[in-house]
Amino acid sequence: MPARKLNRRFFNRPADAVARDLIGCSLIIRNKHKKFELRIVETEAYLGEKDLACHSAKGRTKRTEVMFGPPGFAYIYLIYGIYQMFNIVCSGKGDPQAVLIRAAESLSDPKIDLSGPGKFTRALGINRSWNAMDLVGEKVFFCKRPYQAQIKRAARIGVDYAGAWAARPLRFFDARSSALSVRPK
DNA sequence: GCATCGATGGTG
DNA sequence: ACCATCGATGCA
Numbered sequence: 001m002p003a004r005k006l007n008r009r010f011f012n013r014p015a016d017a018v019a020r021d022l023i024g025c026s027l028i029i030r031n032k033h034k035k036f037e038l039r040i041v042e043t044e045a046y047l048g049e050k051d052l053a054c055h056s057a058k059g060r061t062k063r064t065e066v067m068f069g070p071p072g073f074a075y076i077y078l079i080y081g082i083y084q085m086f087n088i089v090c091s092g093k094g095d096p097q098a099v100l101i102r103a104a105e106s107l108s109d110p111k112i113d114l115s116g117p118g119k120f121t122r123a124l125g126i127n128r129s130w131n132a133m134d135l136v137g138e139k140v141f142f143c144k145r146p147y148q149a150q151i152k153r154a155a156r157i158g159v160d161y162a163g164a165w166a167a168r169p170l171r172f173f174d175a176r177s178s179a180l181s182v183r184p185k
Numbered sequence: 186g187c188a189t190c191g192a193t194g195g196t197g
Numbered sequence: 198a199c200c201a202t203c204g205a206t207g208c209a
Contacts (some may be wrong), residue, residue, distance in 0.1 A: 047201070053201070063196070081193030083202050100201060118202045158201050181202090186209075196199085 003143035008136050009072035015045035015090040015097035022088075022099060022142070024149035027109065028137045029124060038126055039042060039147065041177035042103035044156045045170040046087070048096050053162035054068045056096035066132045067096035074133040076126065083118030084127050088135055100169070102157070105179045116181040149174035157181065 003026065011018055029036040046054035052159050055077070056067045067089050075087040075098050087098040104120060106112040114120045121127070124170050133140060153169040160166050173180050 046201080055201085058197080061197075077201090078193095078195055079200060080202055081195070081200090085201060087201090102201085116202070122203095156201070161200085188202105188207090188209105190204105190206085192203095192205105 003145040006142040006144060008070070010070040010142075011088060011090050012092055015088065015099050016170055017048055018088070018090045019045035019099045019170070020151060020153075022101075023151050023172050023174050024145065025145040026129075026143045026145050027104065028141055028143065031125070035108065036112075037107045038112075038144070039107055040101060040104050040142075040178045041149075042101075042171070042173040042180050044100040044102055044172070046088075046098045046100065047170070048091065051097075051162075052165045052179060053159035054097070056098075060096075064096065067098055069093055069132075074130050074135055074136065076121075076128050076131040078128060079118075084121040085117050086121050086126050087132075089153040103177070103179050103181045104124040105177060113179075115179040136149070150176045170172065170177075 022043050023039050027038050037104045049057050055064045071089050071158055073089045075089050077085055079085055087100050089098050091097040102117045104114040112123050152175045154171045155167055156171045
């Protein structure tokens with residue numbers, strides 16, 4: 001039945017709260033020809049200027065500009081010259097936090113592999129042209145759905161450079177999912 | 186199984 | 198010179 005659509009207020013909270021609450025939620029993407037529906041199983045929170053793993057800690061630049069704006073919009077960037085990372089801007093305007101979507105399960109086509117942040121964007125055709133896209137709109141939006149995830153948390157992946165922030169348990173995942181991203185540590 | 190490594194390009 | 202990654206390769 002009609003799942004509850006997540007509104008802008010949902011994202012106007014600290015990124016760790018949003019990251020946790022997004023586990024088990026669905027993401028609906030309506031393109032011209034295809035419609036994707038998927039369930040989010042892994043996220044990471046990036047807590048803004050004080051968080052040394054968060055891009056906004058390096059300052060306000062052209063790339064990170066969207067994070068300094070209002071919540072509920074996409075922050076997309078290129079990593080390793082190859083992969084696009086899909087984030088949702090969180091917290092209020094002027095507090096540049098974000099949540100990275102790391103893995104999901106496709107509900108519309110189980111064959112689609114979304115078990116990693118790079119695989120996720122590649123499979124869904126998400127790229128930097130999506131930067132600043134509204135994620136509480138008509139074509140792309142999230143829904144709360146009746147699903148019992150077993151939520152666990154751990155340190156974030158690939159941020160060893162961030163000092164004490166690297167050890168913080170800001171990665172959230174559904175322990176029952178078989179579509180988690182793999183990387184150890 | 187696991188460890189290591191190259192691809193590839195924007196960013197500061 | 199770094200990277201919020203992935204997949205291939207080598208060796209066990």
